[in-house]
Amino acid sequence: MDGLWGGTAVRVCAILTLALALLALVLRGWPSAALPGLRRALVLQSGGAAQPPGGGCGRTLSLTPPDQREDIADILESMGAKTGAELGVQRGIFAEQVLARWRGCTQYHLVDVWAHQQINYQVGSNVDDKTHNEYLEETKARMAKFPAAVFHRMYTSDAAKLIPDGSLDFVYVDARHDYCGSRQDLELYWPKLRPGGLLAGHDFARAADGPKGGNWSLCADGTVNPGAVRGAVEDFVRGKGLDVVATLRDRWPSYMIMKPLC
Structure with a gap:
């Protein structure tokens, strides 16, 4: 009986040793980081496929939402992200919040026409040209301490032609809020992201839930989509x-x- 038990104990120890070794390999291959301001961490999860040499094609990215949009900066910093673009900047408040916490950013494109839009844009932010010019100057003052800031005073569709595909780690969409304009920005800037990059945007709501006095259902071409x-x-x-x-x-x-990574 003692011999049988001794052999069993040896086998159990061997299995435990192997399991611990495998666990160590997994932990080295799948790092995670604690992110300030998040309820849980951004994690990289296996999609179950075999990993190619040096690759990540079998991996999918999973994200637990942060409490507030400023916390996105912590995600970007943890990811090691370097480049981003913000569409619809207005006074530069969000850009300042993000760049103050995203210290690893080396280039941040600020895209806004900073001008009154005459055709089918019934929102409170569509102020007169004088106010837009004041917004631009305010943004420049906010960005003075961030050398990563690059200004593009133009429509998002024009700026997309200047930004190479696969060059960005982050895009934040906050320009037109109608269905057509929002969808166009998503389609235009998705190719600009590197695999594993983050596409985000403001005001995740339907027209009926928008602010009073605005009309988010009206597209620039006059069509309506709630x-x-x-x-x-x-x-x-x-x-x-x-x-x-x-x-x-x-x-x-x-x-x-x-x-996705691929």
């Missing part, structure tokens, strides 16, 4: 088989979509 930002995002991710999450405590939630 889906607005949320409808555009949901159709976009559905077409690509992706997931979308939104911030938990913002009055106007921000959505987030991770680009």
Whole structure:
């Protein structure tokens, strides 16, 4: 009996040793980081496929939503992200919040026409040209301490032609809030992201939930779509088989979509 038990104990010890060795390999291959301001960490999960040498094609990215949109900066910093673009900057408040916490950023494109839009843009932010010029100067003052800031005073569709595909780690969409404009920005800037990059945007809501006095259902071409930002995002991710999450405590939630690694 003692001999039998001794042999069993040896086998159990061998199995435990092997299991611990495998666990160590897994932990080295799948790092995670604690992120300030998040309820849980951004994690990299295996999709179950065999990993090619040096690759990540079998991996999918999973993201737990942060409380507020400013916390996106902590995600970017933890990812080691370096480059980003913000579409629809207005006074530069969000850009300042992000860059103050995203210290690893080396280039941040600020895209805004900073001009009154005459055709079918019935929102409170569509102020007169004088006010837009004041917004631009305010943004420049906010960005003076951030050498990463690059200004593009033009429409998002024009700026997209200047930014190479696969060159960005982060895009934040906050320009037009109608379905057509939102969907166009998603389609134009998705190719600009590197694999594993983060596409996010403001005001994840339908037209009926938008602010009073505005009309998010009206597209620039005069067509009407009540889906607005949320409808555009949901159709976009559905077409690509992706997931979308939104911030938990913002009055106007921000959505987030991770680009697959391959």
